Amino acid sequence: MEPVKIGLLGLGTVGSGTVNVLSRNAGEIARRAGRGIQICWAATRDLYKDRSCKIENIRLTTNPREVVINPQVEVVVELMGGVDLAYHLVLEAITQGKHVVTANKALIALHGNEIFAAAQKAGVMVAFEAAVGGGIPIIKALREGLAGNRIEWVAGIVNGTNNFILTEMQDKGCSFAEALLDAQQRGYAEANPAFDIEGIDAAHKMTILASIAFGIPLQFEQVYTEGICTITREDIDYADQLGYRIKHMGIARRGEIGIEVRVHPTLIPYRRLIANVDGVMNGIVVKGDAVGSTLYYGPGAGSEPTASAVIADLIEVVRALTSDPENRVPHLAFQPDALVEIPILSMEEAKTAYYLRMQAIDRPGVLAEITYILGEQGISIEAVLQKEPAFGESYVPIIMLTQPVLERNMNQAICRIEALESIEGKIVRIRLETLD
Amino acid sequence: MEPVKIGLLGLGTVGSGTVNVLSRNAGEIARRAGRGIQICWAATRDLYKDRSCKIENIRLTTNPREVVINPQVEVVVELMGGVDLAYHLVLEAITQGKHVVTANKALIALHGNEIFAAAQKAGVMVAFEAAVGGGIPIIKALREGLAGNRIEWVAGIVNGTNNFILTEMQDKGCSFAEALLDAQQRGYAEANPAFDIEGIDAAHKMTILASIAFGIPLQFEQVYTEGICTITREDIDYADQLGYRIKHMGIARRGEIGIEVRVHPTLIPYRRLIANVDGVMNGIVVKGDAVGSTLYYGPGAGSEPTASAVIADLIEVVRALTSDPENRVPHLAFQPDALVEIPILSMEEAKTAYYLRMQAIDRPGVLAEITYILGEQGISIEAVLQKEPAFGESYVPIIMLTQPVLERNMNQAICRIEALESIEGKIVRIRLETLD
Structure with missing residues (x-):
């Protein structure tokens, strides 16, 4: 059978990783999917840049729309980041009847409801495993693996930059500013780190996890968000003396009168496994009524770990290409007409x-x-x-x-x-x- | 739409848990699956026994074959355990065109190759998430979530009884015999504990994990198996002084000349997260070439944790009832004609x-x-x-x-x-x- 033809938007860190892993593991991937998967077109800002991936067999363009409307492209992989342009391109791909794989948490957290509605109408899949927890298959675990449970809460270290900074402060006794600088020098934090350290990135991810845990629409604007800038060495030390670690966590919890979704620094007992998720690693604990607590741990970012999730989605989409929409896992874990409007509580x-x-x-x-x-x-x-x-x-x-x-x-x-x-x-x- | 009708074989610990969770979470499960799931028939050894689950709406029989050949049963859930009778019943269900969900690791490890071949021929699904790691969705993670990777190794604490015994020896300073007695008194170990403490149960599970990790047929008889009976307090103490914990682990590793699959006590550095998987909990680390190391942690046994995995499988089967076989995930992760005969190495x-x-x-x-x-x-x-x-x-x-x-x-x-x-x-x- 012909390989499935993929159009890629974005050849940055994750895009290059995806090209590399797809090519390196082509044999095994075809053995799994039953068909080859081939990136044939890619949109990139600069055609002549040096890259860390081989692009001989990929036609490049600077115009992402060209990829999206190309009738030969069966699946569009959106790895360009940003919200507005990505939103329009993804919607256009859906309208063209193409399936979409994306790693864009901001896009899903802010526009997922419209995107999934459009996808349902068009009968296409939009997969986003890479949007939360990088290479950890947490979306799959929560949406499918724990589907028998009434989820009680999800608590996660979902931002590796913040976790690296807090781990450095704990282990090396340095200040927040020193640890941030270290993170920037190692490439773990952006020159403008606000998005991470103010908790917005984590809030995007918790928006998604809360939605698929409880069967509610995506509601980013309701998430309480606090960053790590105010955490001092002093507090880390006192917490340590009391038997706790300070972690930047996202928590989504089903309470008696509504759902809490909040992102903030949190003391957790150091005996908990998740208190020992250190450095840039991510870890997510899910508590279900039947299973109890389960934990998922791994690299939450990076070129190939994120590519791992993107390609898992691609294999799944390729396998389900000829399937009926009702045979597929619903985007937000629950059937679209079965989402419920449980209120998200104010922080008070x-x-x-x-x-x-x-x-x-x-x-x-x-x-x-x-x-x-x-x-x-x-x-x-x-x-x-x-x-x-x-x-x-x-x-x-x-x-x-x-x-x-x-x-x-x-x-x-x-x-x-x-x-x-x-x-x-x-x-x-x-x-x-x-x-x- | 009518609920899907399930026939259950076995109303023991896991069977009762499955009945209870399916009934308690019926609303959410239907919101996920798009259809209700109803256990209508169940086979049990004793019709009049007191049970920990409600059976008012279930027709009971002592003859499991009656359930399997009942034309109204769409999915057979095998939770009776044992190998020979279960094997014949599962094969008969498949021949009757029924899908099967099972928690039976021995059955899959010993007869999985024939069972999956029969299922492929009949166009039905055989799901077995509950066979490894209890409530941890490790089969799904390895088979789908990490499908983009070339798996390098899998290392797991997959037997909660052994892990409980070793944790007791470590924490309380007791002997193997004392810890075993404690495990028996708490109901974590059987009166005849050989199956667990000699490592056979773990070997069944590693047989399955190795197969789906590397795309090889199931080969239980090739697995090197060693139990925990020879571990002494002395060795646990010395290991501790050197910075290690002793865990009973299963390891499946791809080497240069073949694949190692082995089950034995193992020293691991105590700084590793998995060294801190204690008591009856299970933990599995998977190393993939793209993602690096990921860890999955949770309860590896018990009534409702195992039911959680059984029901996740049921939801998946129900969703895919009308799908074409080629749209489904292959039983052993790789397409049946793409399994390869990489040799499993002798322990030498x-x-x-x-x-x-x-x-x-x-x-x-x-x-x-x-x-x-x-x-x-x-x-x-x-x-x-x-x-x-x-x-x-x-x-x-x-x-x-x-x-x-x-x-x-x-x-x-x-x-x-x-x-x-x-x-x-x-x-x-x-x-x-x-x-x-």
């Missing part, structure tokens, strides 16, 4: 435990004032760590871990404690998850 | 590093004698730990870690060292994997 309605750090005057009775306020707000204390004042200082750091509580109550408690005359400055608060 | 040809422990006379020159023999056999030493003799003892324990070497060479070296007049008794050897 979310319930988590907390790590609090404050500077208090070193005199008797201060702890009583603080615990009185917490008690009034219905907040139970799990642990207290009170340090000696540094030489010449009149303030002492007090560190507290609390039981889970509504964020609204915690906000009120923090306001009241900060207003105490015995407390200096702002209270540092970091959320804490036991992942039970 | 396998290459691993080693932990050696021996009792030597406490006098100068003994270490030189030993290292001379190792050197002659081309074995490099990675670390040596020499202890003081216990009070009144004239022998001292010497512990060595070696670099990877052919097992044949190690066998010869051990023979020669054991023959030394300065060495007392047998040398303890445990294989060591760095999982790089």
Whole structure:
């Protein structure tokens, strides 16, 4: 049988990796898919650039639309990134009756609902395994492997840049700024790292995971997002003393009155396997009512790891080319007409435990004032760590871990404690998850 | 649309779990599959037994054949265990044109080749996610999620009973016999535990993983199998001092001249995530050429975790009911006509590093004698730990870690060292994997 003809948009890091792996493993891939898979056309910004992949058998163009409308292209692989142009090209490909494979999390998180509706109408597949967790087949695990479960929560380290920075701070004792610089020098962080360190990339990924976990439409704008810029060495050390690691996590949880989807730094007990997911690696824990907790770990980014996910999608699409749409796995795990509008809660309605750090005057009775306020707000204390004042200082750091509580109550408690005359400055608060 | 009608063989632990989860999550499962899934008939040994699942809407019989030949049954779920009867029933179901879901690793490991050939001929699916790793969707990850890779190796803790025993020995300092008794009292080990502790169960699972990793036929009889009965507290302690954990692992590795598939106790560096997979949990690391290392972790057994995998398979089968066979994922990951006969190497040809422990006379020159023999056999030493003799003892324990070497060479070296007049008794050897 003829190989399936692929049109590629983007020949950057992931695009080159995809070309290389498809060519290197061509034999095994054909043995799996039952047909060869051949990239015949590719759109790239610069035709004459030196590349880390062989492009002899690929026709290049600078006009991505040319690839999308080429009648010989059966599957379009979108690896150009960005949102607006990618959106128009993907929609055009779908309208042309072509299947799409994409690694673009921003595109799916922001425009997935329209894209999947268009794909359903056109009877084509849009595959996006590479959009979350890089080479880890987490979309497949959640959407198919755990399909028998009512998913209770998903908690993931889904941004390798942030995980690298926090791991460096933990292991080498450096500051956030030093670790960020190191990440940039190694190519793990962009020159403008805002997208990663402010948590937006992780929020895109959690938007997707929440949707396929709970059968709800994609709702990026409802995701609470906090980055890692405010994390200090001090907090990492105190957390360590209390038996915790600080990780930048995304959490999607089904609660009694709605769904929480939030991205923020999080203390987790160091005995949990996911607390030991270090460096640029990603790890995602999924809790299902039947299976309990399962964890998926691997490289969350990079040329060939991401290509691994892109090619898995390609093999799946190639196998299902002649299948009826109803035989395929629905894009968002649930049948399109079976998605439900469970509300995503505001952060005030979310319930988590907390790590609090404050500077208090070193005199008797201060702890009583603080615990009185917490008690009034219905907040139970799990642990207290009170340090000696540094030489010449009149303030002492007090560190507290609390039981889970509504964020609204915690906000009120923090306001009241900060207003105490015995407390200096702002209270540092970091959320804490036991992942039970 | 009418629900799909299922016939169940076996209402034991996993069967009851499957009935319970299917009923509890019926709504979500139908939202995913696009159709309801209903167990209508079930075969069980005792019709009047008290059960942990509701059977009001299920017609019971003591004759499994009745379920298999019932023309209304569309999918047969085999959860009865055992090999011979299960084999005949599954083949009969296939001949009747019914799809099969099974959790039976022994059945697949021993008879999978014939079963899949019959299924291909009949155009039906045989799904077996629950056969390896319980609730962990490892078959799906390896067969589909990593399909773009040339798999280099798979290394897994795939038997929860053995992992529980070794974890107890490590954490509580108890002997193998004590830990086994504890496992039996908690229901983790059978009254006759041979199947688990001798490694046969793990060998069944590794047979399956090796086949779908490398695209080779199932070859249980070629798997080298060693259990955990010879592991002592002493070795666990020495391993700990050297920075290692002892785990019972299955390893399937593609080498230069063939494939190694082996099951045995293994030292692994404690910094590896999988070294921290403790208790009854399972964990599997897959190394692919593109993705690098990925890890899958979760409960490897139990009623509802295993049911989770059975139901995921059911949903997949239900979705693909009307699909053409060529649109489906091949049973052994590769197209049936594309399996290849790469030889599975004998253990003599396998290459691993080693932990050696021996009792030597406490006098100068003994270490030189030993290292001379190792050197002659081309074995490099990675670390040596020499202890003081216990009070009144004239022998001292010497512990060595070696670099990877052919097992044949190690066998010869051990023979020669054991023959030394300065060495007392047998040398303890445990294989060591760095999982790089």
